[in-house]
Structure formats: structure tokens, C-alpha cells
Amino acid sequence: MFAVTTLIAVSFSIGSFRIEEAERPFLYSVLLWIILTFSALSGLARSFVKEEEAGTIDVLKLSARPQAVFLGKLLFNLTLLGALELMIVPSFILLMSYQISFPGFFIAVIISGGLGLGAGTTIIAAMIARASTRGALFSALSLPLLLPLMITCIKGCERAAIGISSAGWPEVKIAVAYFVIMITMSLLLFPLVWEE
């Protein structure tokens, strides 16, 4: 809902001809990632809070290994992000008439950015479920960790839109490396958070 509202607000107030041709690829990729990140954050924050509120968290602790719980939640979050991107990105491109020179590179940046977003925030969601102030804390904790990823993805989308030669897809590599490192660290650290 948040995603659709911001998307409509942005496209209504900016339209597709308000911004000059030369500025478009850069500003559009910034806008796209702002919409994606913030709508993702509002959804992902709930993943562990739900268990805590329903009281199912204790049973889950008894019946499953922490790594299994973490990977399950991660998979759920990644599915959620995938659905979100599938909905937002095509409608953003249509509404804003966003022209992309390298569609393959663009899609790869969007997918790898989504993976990184999910991997970086799942363990934070587990932490805030046990804290006293939940809503605001999630964004406050996630954003510093996500900033390098966001800068990378904005840069990647801009390059894909303009069509600067992108041999080796460096932005995708960085995002995938981020994904792998965050998952490795989370798997190591998650049992500590889970059993506390």
C-alpha cells in the first residue's frame, strides 16, 4: 500500500516530462530506489514482530534450529521483496516513461539489490522484535547498513539507463558480495540474538 501510494504521488507530481532529458536517468534511479527501499522497510519490519505478537516464538525456539528459522524468514522476506519489485519496477517504468539502454543489466541490478536488501535487514528485524520501541528503530538500524548498497544500486540503475559500457557488471558484483557477506555474518550472529 505504501509502495503504491508513493509511486502514484511521485509520478503524479513529477510526471514524465517535468525533468529534463539529461537529468532523467540519474533522478529516476534515485526515486526508484527510494520507493523500493522505504516500501521494503515498512514490510520487512513485521517479519519477526508477527511471531512475537502471536506468541508463537517460544514454540519456534523449541522446535527448530536457529539457522533454519533464519533461512526461512530470509526466504519469506526475499519472496516479499521479489513480489514488491515485480509490482513497483514495471509500473514505475511505464508511468515515468523511463528509458533503459541495457535492460539485462538493469534487471540484474534490481534483483541483486533486492537480495542485498533482504539479507541486510532480516537479522535487524529479529533484533527489533525483542526491543521496546519497534517501528522507528527498524529503519534507524537498517539504513546505515543499507547505505552502501543503496548507493551502489542507484549508480547501477543510472548506468544501465544511460547505457555507459558496463563490462563485468561491477554494481551487480558488489551487491551480490554484500548479499553473501550479510548472510554469512547473520548465520553466525543470529543464534545469539535468537536465544537471548
Add this chain to the structure above:
Amino acid sequence: MIYKILLTVWMAIIIVAAFLYAEAATGFPGETSRILFFHVPQAWVATLSFLISMIASAVYLAKRRVKADYLAQSAAELGFLFCILATITGSIFAKTTWGAFWNWDPRQTSIVILLMIYGAYFAVRSAVNDPDRRRVFAGVYSILAFVTVPFLVFVVPRITTSLHPENTMNPAHPGMDPKTLKVFLGSLFAYTGLFVWMLRLKIRVLTIEGLREPKFMSRKPDNE
């Protein structure tokens, strides 16, 4: 006590020497290069304390010694202070040499992210009520944040090239004036000494506060 007096005298000598003994480096407007003696050691201490905080957090998570957590928390708080000082002195220098207090130079970008990480670390600490859980969460967050920092090295240089003076002011650079080098190393030493002194004070404060913590709140460490 003797440490405190020696440190005060040493810092006073360094401040006088920074303005009177060392000569201003060429290639910078007026006397602006003297900021080297204050800004760089502050940035160094900020980075050092970030590292100390991360290592102490890892030690706490492995061994569950409260002392390690006191060290992590103290280092983070002092690091935040020095980080703010380095940001302010840096942007004063930026104003006089580059013309604006802020222009998203790579160094400025990375220090903002460092400030954000410290801010988030304090947010974790203030949001959790149970002391043991607070320590574990803060430790976990500290390590996660530390892991993302290297990505800035890949990301940031792609945005712009840095205006930050590297070679002219780098102590490893052979072109550095010997007088400047002497004062610079002295200042680095003074700031590190100041940091250690403040760190010990802060740990003592936390230890005393820890003694007043109600006993029923603290649990035995879980042995997995």
C-alpha cells in the same frame, strides 16, 4: 594522577608547537594546513575507537564478560565524540580551501556513515531494557556495521575523486617537513593518550553504575 598532569603538559606543548614551531605547509591558503595537527589525530582516534568497540563486542559475545561490554560501550561513546570533532574541524577546513562546508567529498560521505552507525548503535542500547540482551544486541549490531564498512571503499571512490589532501599531508610521504612531522606525531600521541585516559574514566563510571544495577535483572550467562 601523574598521568593526567603529564598529559596536560604534553598537550599544551603540542598546541603551542602546532602554531609556533611548525611551519605552514605550502599549497594551502594562509595557515589552514595547521589543522593537520588537530583534525587528523581526531579522525585517527575516531577510527581506532570504532575498531576497539568492534573487537570488544566480539570478545563479549564469545566470553560474556561484562568488562568487555563496558569497553565496547565506552569506546563507542568516545569515538562518537571524536568523530563529531573531526567532522567539524574537517568542514571548517573544507570551507576555507574548497569554498563550502559540505560537498559530499568521499571522506565526508564515509564520516557521515560512521556517525550514522554510531547513532544506530546508541539507539540499540537505549531501546532494549534487559541489560544482558542489550549487550548482546549492541555487540551483534556493532559487528554487522563493521562488516558493511569495507563496501564503502568500493562504492565511494566511484562517485567523485577526492579533494582531500593526501600526499602533501601524509606523514608517510617523504616530502613532509621534518618539523611538521615531529609535531604531527606528537599530536597523534597526545590525542591517543587523551583517548586512553577518557576511556579509563568512562569504564570506571560504567563499572560503578553496573554495581548499582539491581541483581534480579542480571542472569547467568547461557552456555551453549
